[in-house]
Amino acid sequence: MRLVSSAENSSLDWKAQYGYIEDIDDDRGYTAGIIGFCSGTGDMLKLVQLYTRREPHNVLAKYLPALRKVNGTDSHKGLGRRFVRDWKKAAKDPAFQRAQNDERDRVYFDPAVKQAEKDGLRALGQFVYYDAMVMHGPGGDRLSFGGIRKSALAKAKPPARGGDEAAYLNAFLDARKKAMKAEEAHEDTSRVDTMQRVFLRNRNLDLKPPLTWKVYGDKYTIKK
Template identity: 40%
Template structure:
């Protein structure tokens, strides 16, 4: 299948990027990595991407062609991590695609996406009736798929890996928890429900972190407890209705910890309300 071939290609590309410490993943295979970030094998990064697919789209591989107006203030939500037309992250993705593949089918929308991002508009009609079709067409292009992965990693996985180094989180599952929190709730220090805030609150409750000697399993369990409280009572504007319904995301990751799935080896069953088993792409 074409999707399987793309996954194999991504494994090779990620392995090469990780080995030289590139920013597409924020980590390196077998000893390298971004500044201050621990090493993460390419296979584990692929598993993290697949877990994201489970949480975002109920699928076991990234859904590059997904696009919908969820009427949640984001305009169009599209791609494997839900790039948003209102916030500007879809604009950043399309610009990266333009740089990698000039004259692509989405290039003509850059001006409108810029206007939507500048005004914070959720108007999907401004993009015209052909935008959804063109997005799905672009998703058939291996270059667009690779760009989606790279932009997602640069934006969320790299900060998660850096924070894992600071906090002393060494397991692949612990890093996945940070990655998923960053992706869903924000990766910056000023995000009131974000990854950094939750990690610091966890440190305060426990009087330290794995870097200072706190057991990682204990720290991660508390991290998930704190995260679930933020999900149930978010301070992030516009999330009071949907985030309380998404605590199963954190619960599913805690279930993996309870089962001892620290290295994210396939096959991996994601529980809670998801009940999906992810298998490793075949070489």
């Protein structure tokens, strides 16, 4: 989470990101929370639905009709400044924080780690998959996680199929960069170039600290 937060929020303090919300001009509407739930891609809607099932009278429940309408678009209709204000207010609620954690795990973290384990990848590979899942989504098209993995498999075998782990991860990162460059909002590939490839070049396949890297020019260190 600290590694991803350095790229997503320019901070290692991922727990401070529950209230993060802005439109980053990537045609996905609002991006918010600990892994960037988006109003235009459906995962923000599912998050607020989960929160509302658990806490029916929460401050975000009234926005569910608007979130349904803007799903699939970059529209702010029915949301706007009041929604931004109420998101930040909800972020102080432990129930909303738990909902964010649970949706992160269900949609992104658990599927990424499970697939990485099936492919025979250690901690670095699991992180590489998770970071790709967060940015590109779990779909199967060429710009989503499934498509990126498919492109990598066409170039190299993962360890579970008898391949070299580092060679496969390099192929995956090559495919990831192509997907990033295909979208203007993601064309800065430093989270691959100056973070993930650094760990890979150092053969730190178990992600053992200390870890030092840069993202978007900023330097970070995790000592333990």
